[in-house]
Structures are given as C-alpha cells and as structure tokens.
Amino acid sequence: MKDPVNRRTFMKIAGTSIGVGALFHVAPLLGATPGGRRIAALLGKKNGEAPTAFSFVQLSDTHVGFSGPPNPLGTQAFENAVDIINGLKERPDLVLFTGDLTHDSENPVEHADRMRLFQKIASRLKVPLVKSVPGEHDAGLDGGKLFRETFGETHYSFDHRGVHFIALDNVSLARPNVGPEQIAWLKKDLARFPTTAPIVVFTHRPLFDLRPDWEWFTGDGDEVLNALASYENVTVLYGHIHREHTHTEGHTTHRAARSLIFAFPDPEAGVPKKPIPFDPQKPFQNLGLRVVNEPGTRAGSTPRIQEVELTLREYAGTVGVQQLLKEGVSL
Amino acid sequence: MKYARIFVLVLFSILGAIARAAGQGEEPRSIAITAKRFEFVPSTITLKKGETVKLVVKSEDVTHGLFLRPLKIDTDLTPGETQEITVTPQTAGTFSAICHHFCGSGHGGMKLTVVVE
Numbered sequence: 045m046k047d048p049v050n051r052r053t054f055m056k057i058a059g060t061s062i063g064v065g066a067l068f069h070v071a072p073l074l075g076a077t078p079g080g081r082r083i084a085a086l087l088g089k090k091n092g093e094a095p096t097a098f099s100f101v102q103l104s105d106t107h108v109g110f111s112g113p114p115n116p117l118g119t120q121a122f123e124n125a126v127d128i129i130n131g132l133k134e135r136p137d138l139v140l141f142t143g144d145l146t147h148d149s150e151n152p153v154e155h156a157d158r159m160r161l162f163q164k165i166a167s168r169l170k171v172p173l174v175k176s177v178p179g180e181h182d183a184g185l186d187g188g189k190l191f192r193e194t195f196g197e198t199h200y201s202f203d204h205r206g207v208h209f210i211a212l213d214n215v216s217l218a219r220p221n222v223g224p225e226q227i228a229w230l231k232k233d234l235a236r237f238p239t240t241a242p243i244v245v246f247t248h249r250p251l252f253d254l255r256p257d258w259e260w261f262t263g264d265g266d267e268v269l270n271a272l273a274s275y276e277n278v279t280v281l282y283g284h285i286h287r288e289h290t291h292t293e294g295h296t297t298h299r300a301a302r303s304l305i306f307a308f309p310d311p312e313a314g315v316p317k318k319p320i321p322f323d324p325q326k327p328f329q330n331l332g333l334r335v336v337n338e339p340g341t342r343a344g345s346t347p348r349i350q351e352v353e354l355t356l357r358e359y360a361g362t363v364g365v366q367q368l369l370k371e372g373v374s375l
Numbered sequence: 376m377k378y379a380r381i382f383v384l385v386l387f388s389i390l391g392a393i394a395r396a397a398g399q400g401e402e403p404r405s406i407a408i409t410a411k412r413f414e415f416v417p418s419t420i421t422l423k424k425g426e427t428v429k430l431v432v433k434s435e436d437v438t439h440g441l442f443l444r445p446l447k448i449d450t451d452l453t454p455g456e457t458q459e460i461t462v463t464p465q466t467a468g469t470f471s472a473i474c475h476h477f478c479g480s481g482h483g484g485m486k487l488t489v490v491v492e
Contacts (some may be wrong), residue, residue, distance in 0.1 A: 148480055184477025218477045219440060219451070256444050257471040259483065263449075317483070 067136065069102050070242075072205060096205045100138035100224065101129055101171075102246070104283030105303035107181065108165070110147035114306035114319035117327055121304040122165055130170045138204060139171050142301060143179025143248030144284035145195075152190060159194040173204070174348040179284060188216035188271035199226050201233050208237060212247040212263045220249050223265045233270050242277040249284045250298055252291060255311040260285055272296060280371040285311070286319075379465050403427040403461065410440065412438040418443030421489040424467045430460040440476030443489060451476050464491040 106122040115121070129139065146158040161183075166174055178191045178198050188198045199211035210233065214222045222230075237243070245251075251265035262268070272278050278296040286303035287310070306319040409416045409432055422428050432441060434452040442449050446462045474485040 111434075148477075150479065180477040180482070185411055185479065185480075215477070218438070219475055256442070257473060257486075259442075265476075369416055 067099055070098050093340050098137040099134055101136045102140045102142060102301045103280050104142040104301040105144040105305055106287055107144055107305040108162040110305050114322055119165060125304055126168050136171050138173040139169055141176035141245045141247050142281055143177050143226040144181045145176060146182050148181040148185055155190055177211045177213060177247055178215050183216040184218050184255045207242045207244055210245045212245055214247050214249045219263060222268055227267050239274050241278055243275050246281040250282050252278055258317045395482045404430045405431055408432045410434045411436050412479055412487040414486045415487035422464050424464055425491055427463040433457040437478050438476050439474045439478050441472055443470055443472035444477040445470050467491045
C-alpha cells in the first residue's frame with residue numbers, strides 16, 4: 045500500500061507575525077499514521093533526534109542604545125515584545141535574535157553598557173533558550189570582540205527537536221561577508237547531516253542580493269547558498285532590513301523580521317533609504333505593533349485601543365522547512 | 376610641382392600619425408573622491424558613457440569601503456592610502472555607490488551618486 049504520508053509535507057514551519065517579530069511553528073505531520081511514525085523513527089536515527097512539534101520566535105534589530113527622531117522611545121518596543129512573548133498561550137521553546145541587538149558606540153564602555161541593558165531586558169523572556177547573532181552595529185567596529193565577550197561566539201550551531209540551527213556571522217569582518225573560514229566551518233558542520241535534515245540558518249544580512257546599493261546583501265552569500273543548495277529544507281531568518289520580506293530560491297526560503305526600533309521603506313518603492321518617520325500617534329505601527337480597536341463593554345463606550353494585535357496573518361501553509369525526506373528514499 | 380604635392384601629403388600623413396599616437400597616450404580624466412565619516416566628497420560625480428575615467432579615492436579618517444557593482448568597484452579605503460580606480464561605464468543612468476565597510480552610526484547613509492550620461 046502506498047504510504048499515506050506526503051513526504052513533502054512531513055514537517056512544516058509556518059510563520060505567524062505576532063507584531064513583534066515572527067512566531068514559527070514547527071510541526072511534524074506524521075504522528076497520526078504508522079507510516080509517518082516509521083519516517084519519524086528513521087529521521088530520529090539519521091538526525092540524532094526525532095522531530096517533534098515546537099514553536100520559536102524571531103526578533104531583530106532592537107538597537108538598544110539608539111535614540112533619535114525615528115524612534116524617541118528607545119527600548120519600549122523591545123520591552124513590549126518581551127511582554128507579548130511571555131503572554132503567548134503557546135510558550136515558545138526558543139527566541140532567536142537576528143542581529144543589531146545594540147546600537148554601536150565609539151566608546152567601548154558605553155557599548156558594553158548597551159549590551160548589558162539588552163541582556164537585562166532579554167533575561168525577562170520566559171523561554172528556555174535565547175540565541176543570537178551580531179549585526180554590524182554590534183560587531184562592525186571591533187570585529188565582534190565585545191559581542192563575543194558578552195554573548196559568546198558569533199557563529200555556531202545547535203540541534204533542537206530534530207531541527208538543525210546554524211548561526212552565521214556576516215558582519216564581524218566589517219564588510220558584508222561571511223568569509224572563507226566560516227564557510228569552511230559551515231561545510232564541515234553540514235556534512236554530518238542527510239540532505240533531508242531540516243535546517244534553520246539565522247543571520248543578520250540577507251544572503252541574496254536584495255538591494256546591494258542599500259547594502260542589503262552578503263558579498264559571499266552565493267558561496268553560503270551553494271553550500272546549502274543540496275539540503276532540501278532550509279529556512280534563512282535574517283534582519284537588517286527592518287521590514288518583513290520573503291524570498292524563495294531553490295529549496296531555501298529567506299524571511300526577514302521587522303525591527304523593534306524603526307522601519308525602512310519598501311526597497312521596490314523607488315524612495316530613498318531613510319527610516320520611516322516616527323508617528324507619535326502610532327508609535328509602534330511600523331514595528332508591527334498594530335493598533336487594534338476592540339469593542340467596549342458598555343454601549344456607547346469608546347473602543348479600547350491596544351498597541352498589539354496577535355496573529356496578524358499566516359505567512360503560508362507549508363513553507364520554510366517544506367520537506368524532510370527525499371523523494372524516493374526507501375524506508 | 377608634383378614633388379611638392381607628394382611632400383605635402385607625406386607631411387600631413389606624418390602629422391596625423393603623430394596626433395593619433397598622442398591621442399592614444401592621453402591620460403583619462405581624473406576625479407578625486409574623499410571618503411570621511413559619513414560622506415563622500417564630492418557627493419555626486421558625473422561620467423560619460425564609454426569614457427574612461429580614473430577615480431582617485433582616499434579616506435581621510437577611518438577605513439571605509441567603496442562598492443558599486445555596475446562598475447565592478449569593490450574596495451576598502453584605508454587611511455593614508457590613495458587608490459586609483461579606472462572605469463569605463465557602458466550604461467547610462469544614476470547609480471549609488473556605498474561605503475560597505477562599517478564605519479559607525481551614519482554608515483548606512485554614506486553614499487556617492489554616480490551619474491552616467
């Protein structure tokens with residue numbers, strides 16, 4: 045009998061915007077059928093850990109220490125984001141920060157203070173695991189020295205519930221590059237996985253050419269994507285562009301999260317690259333914290349205004365980690 | 376009379392050859408560009424399609440970058456060094472060259488407008 049499980053929908057990562065970043069659901073779809081359970085068992089052997097359902101959140105570009113006209117509220121959006129995540133019904137396993145945790149400073153002491161303030165706010169997250177990569181504002185001036193002292197390595201990998209997570213640093217060389225040493229490390233890291241392994245890369249800049257003349261690219265991104273090309277389930281989460289964006293190329297889907305400080309305009313709108321001006325009436329609108337009118341409890345009462353709307357929209361159904369098993373793999 | 380005509384023709388031929396040789400050795404137009412936090416000076420340069428131009432570029436403070444993919448410019452600018460970059464634009468238009476070596480808070484807005492007529 046033909047296996048009832050559609051292998052291309054074995055596992056899905058569906059992203060839901062929660063107004064502060066993106067909440068991702070990783071859902072293996074196999075458990076209900078004997079064939080599915082056999083596939084899960086096989087993957088457990090191959091990957092070292094059988095995939096199980098979980099969710100995680102991506103946050104980006106908090107720019108702790110930034111103060112200026114595009115956002116005079118400083119860390120307020122970041123702190124709101126922490127509250128929202130802590131209030132989620134489904135507690136995420138993991139929060140990923142995709143760079144520019146802090147705003148740069150010429151003064152190393154001041155920059156260290158900003159990193160500590162970031163840690164203080166992030167420590168309120170009630171999640172088991174918090175991981176991050178640097179952005180150029182964290183690591184561009186000192187080659188990542190302070191970031192490493194504060195947060196640890198700027199590139200690394202780990203496994204979580206059957207998904208392989210890879211942190212890539214494309215900022216510490218000061219130029220938008222990953223560099224040959226890290227690419228060699230990446231190839232070695234990937235070599236132990238079957239091409240069907242679900243992989244989530246998180247980094248700061250896009251690995252593809254989104255707008256090179258806005259520095260929205262990675263110079264050697266092609267080499268990284270070539271190293272990932274034979275893997276069939278790759279999601280790249282990134283920040284830097286301060287707005288949502290999705291780009292699919294081959295088996296790899298790039299997803300950008302919004303910033304928690306200010307937004308940049310649509311790169312295809314034909315406008316200059318300048319922060320979208322701050323609107324004191326809607327201070328979080330471009331950061332994704334939407335204003336929602338809720339009906340009052342009494343007739344004639346003024347609708348209550350919330351700054352946050354959850355579950356704004358689904359990115360897609362089966363996207364991201366589309367496939368865990370190669371077509372034609374014998375079980 | 377006949378010899379005089381031949382003499383004039385030969386003379387013009389020689390002068391023409393000398394003029395062509397001199398033209399081939401002519402230095403391309405040179406444009407000086409200085410990078411500093413967080414701007415390029417001048418902020419706009421104008422080139423002509425098909426004209427070879429030498430960009431003489433330097434940084435006067437920290438390390439900057441100069442990146443313009445349509446003209447295949449991709450270099451770091453180290454303080455104390457002057458670089459000569461020869462370009463011959465083939466496409467008319469307005470392009471943004473950027474600093475792609477992170478140089479501080481205003482780095483993201485540091486650009487050089489290149490107009491190719």
